Amino acid sequence: MPCCWDLAGVVAAGARGLERHPLDSGPAFAFCHLVRSPSMSARATAFASRWGLAPGRVAAEALAQWAQLWTxxxxxxxxxxxxxxxxxxxxxxxxxxxxxxxxxxxxxxxxxxxxxxxxxxxxxxxxxxxxxxxxxxxxxxxxxxxxxxxxxxxxxxxxxxxxxxxxxxxxxxxxxxxxxxxxxx
Structure with missing residues (x-):
């Protein structure tokens, strides 16, 4: 249970930091931005398209790299x-x-x-x-x-x-x- 509180604290701190430093400043804040948004999937798609990424293509590339590793x-x-x-x-x-x-x-x-x-x-x-x-x-x-x-x-x-x-x-x-x-x- 303490790990959950730690995670919640990190997410809350990240969300608070996003209010001061918007997501447009870099992709490092993506996770916290997605967590604090009401519609995570819409935000994920918007974020990915803003960076020129198609979520399906990114997932396929990640799975391909995973498959290469786990031979x-x-x-x-x-x-x-x-x-x-x-x-x-x-x-x-x-x-x-x-x-x-x-x-x-x-x-x-x-x-x-x-x-x-x-x-x-x-x-x-x-x-x-x-x-x-x-x-x-x-x-x-x-x-x-x-x-x-x-x-x-x-x-x-x-x-x-x-x-x-x-x-x-x-x-x-x-x-x-x-x-x-x-x-x-």
């Missing part, structure tokens, strides 16, 4: 890369459990990590933050780990697996921005 080869590649990424995270978790000398078999450590990941995803919290850690702690304690060890493993797992990836993102984005000319942004 069987790419789906297989994306699936393999995702399995590799989650597998590495599970291995990191198992290694941390081993370092703290928890009596867990690798298959049990994998099961705990997968359960926590799925629970974090089901919680609908971005990144499963909080939910995944709690799940890791409770499952480790059920396997006989002390609370302090379980919390330490959960925090270390998330710091290594989640936040390293988050910090790599801005570095990669900076590299893309440096290679792209400003006219293409």
């Amino acid at each position: 069987l080869r790419n789906v297989a590649l994306f699936t393999l890369l995702a399995a590799l990424a989650y597998g590495i995270q599970a291995v990191v978790f198992a290694v941390l459990c081993t370092v703290l000398r928890l009596p867990l078999q690798p298959a049990v450590a994998l099961e705990i990590f997968v359960n926590a990941t799925l629970l974090g995803a089901a919680s609908m919290v971005p990144g499963g933050l909080g939910t995944m850690e709690a799940s890791l702690v409770f499952q480790l304690m059920a396997q006989g780990a002390k609370k302090a060890d379980a919390v330490a493993i959960a925090i270390a797992t998330r710091c290594i697996t989640r936040w390293c990836g988050v910090f790599i993102g801005p570095i990669a984005f900076t590299g893309v921005c440096m290679r792209t000319r400003p006219s293409k942004l």
Whole structure:
């Protein structure tokens, strides 16, 4: 429910901003303009025609690009890369459990990590933050780990697996921005 309020706030702020800066100043305000209008489809058509776009043609082009991306080869590649990424995270978790000398078999450590990941995803919290850690702690304690060890493993797992990836993102984005000319942004 809090996500709905966040979205409503963003839309309201965008609509308020449109009152001060009309849509004609650029296409960046299109979404908020459409949301605040009484007739979204009429506004969408008017907006698209103003920019020389036919909504049907735009949709067809978007679907064509989507179809090019989701070929069987790419789906297989994306699936393999995702399995590799989650597998590495599970291995990191198992290694941390081993370092703290928890009596867990690798298959049990994998099961705990997968359960926590799925629970974090089901919680609908971005990144499963909080939910995944709690799940890791409770499952480790059920396997006989002390609370302090379980919390330490959960925090270390998330710091290594989640936040390293988050910090790599801005570095990669900076590299893309440096290679792209400003006219293409």
